[in-house]
Amino acid sequence: MRKFGDKSTCIFHDLGKSIGGFVMLNEVAKERATLKESDIVDARTLKTSHKRLAEILQPGMTVLDVGCGTGAITSGITEMVGPNGRVIGIDNNLELIEKARQKYKNIPGLTFEIADVYNLPYHSEFDIVTSARVLQWLENPQTALHQMVKSTKHNGQVLVLDYNHTKISWEPEIPVTMQSFYDTFLQWRSSAGMDNEIADHLSKMFKEFELTNIKVTDQSEMTKRSDNDFQTYITILAGVASSKGKQMVNDGTITESQRVRAEGDFRKWIKECAKSQTMYLLAVEGTKKSD
Numbered sequence: 001m002r003k004f005g006d007k008s009t010c011i012f013h014d015l016g017k018s019i020g021g022f023v024m025l026n027e028v029a030k031e032r033a034t035l036k037e038s039d040i041v042d043a044r045t046l047k048t049s050h051k052r053l054a055e056i057l058q059p060g061m062t063v064l065d066v067g068c069g070t071g072a073i074t075s076g077i078t079e080m081v082g083p084n085g086r087v088i089g090i091d092n093n094l095e096l097i098e099k100a101r102q103k104y105k106n107i108p109g110l111t112f113e114i115a116d117v118y119n120l121p122y123h124s125e126f127d128i129v130t131s132a133r134v135l136q137w138l139e140n141p142q143t144a145l146h147q148m149v150k151s152t153k154h155n156g157q158v159l160v161l162d163y164n165h166t167k168i169s170w171e172p173e174i175p176v177t178m179q180s181f182y183d184t185f186l187q188w189r190s191s192a193g194m195d196n197e198i199a200d201h202l203s204k205m206f207k208e209f210e211l212t213n214i215k216v217t218d219q220s221e222m223t224k225r226s227d228n229d230f231q232t233y234i235t236i237l238a239g240v241a242s243s244k245g246k247q248m249v250n251d252g253t254i255t256e257s258q259r260v261r262a263e264g265d266f267r268k269w270i271k272e273c274a275k276s277q278t279m280y281l282l283a284v285e286g287t288k289k290s291d
């Protein structure tokens with residue numbers, strides 16, 4: 001079995017970077033990033049799940065939502081920019097885009113397109129280009145950010161919302177089986193080139209792309225047992241164990257019994273002990289220089 005930190009994984013990673021292997025690593029990241037269950041994404045709204053964007057949107061704006069999934073947040077953007085605005089949601093997952101088109105059809109000013117963030121077909125077109133929880137899944141977030149900046153109008157804004165997965169916390173501690181699964185999950189992600197701490201690296205990346213007026217807003221997501229939507233959010237990691245966990249079993253990172261045990265112990269912990277979970281999330285915005 002290959003585990004992160006084992007030579008086999010490290011060699012694979014190095015090969016990916018050297019022998020024309022960007023494509024190879026890209027394929028690994030793409031496979032690992034593929035969203036199999038969209039329930040949690042469907043449950044999001046602009047006002048609850050992309051709060052900083054909701055604060056800066058103005059009627060009449062043009063907005064590009066990169067990695068829009070099934071369009072739950074994107075449709076909220078359309079409501080805020082109103083009939084004189086224009087909103088495009090893009091995603092590289094055909095199934096998700098089809099769901100979005102079906103669910104939000106006939107909304108004037110809103111379109112969904114299949115596109116890859118690594119190759120966006122836009123040039124200085126949008127007042128705001130945003131991505132929420134997308135760069136965390138990419139092996140090359142710099143290229144993605146470059147494409148997002150390219151798509152933004154001069155004096156327009158780029159706004160990225162993303163996690164630092166190493167700073168998640170639970171009250172009380174989660175079972176050791178789930179902690180061990182989670183640690184291995186983060187290693188599995190980073191062995192495909194993903195940055196588990198991307199939230200804390202964004203402002204440096206923004207400076208490198210000469211974005212100005214950089215502002216960082218803490219958007220950490222806390223859920224408490226007394227919240228109505230506690231079950232939706234506290235079960236996120238159980239969902240990771242049942243979806244991404246199966247991919248990890250298939251590629252030999254963990255065994256099925258380790259996966260089942262971690263998920264089972266965690267669900268029991270939710271039922272009997274869980275008080276709260278906090279996912280560390282930052283919104284980072286910057287302005288593209290004028291011409």
Ligand SMILES: C[S@@+](CC[C@H](N)C(=O)[O-])C[C@H]1O[C@@H](n2cnc3c(N)ncnc32)[C@H](O)[C@@H]1O
Pocket residue numbers: 033034035040041044066067068069070073090091092093096115116117118131132133134137
């Ligand atoms: C965790 S979901 C976030 C969805 C939504 N933005 C939200 O916050 O709920 C990440 C999304 O990024 C999309 N994605 C991943 N890699 C992508 C790429 N290279 N180009 C475009 N979309 C991508 C996935 O298909 C998925 O819909």
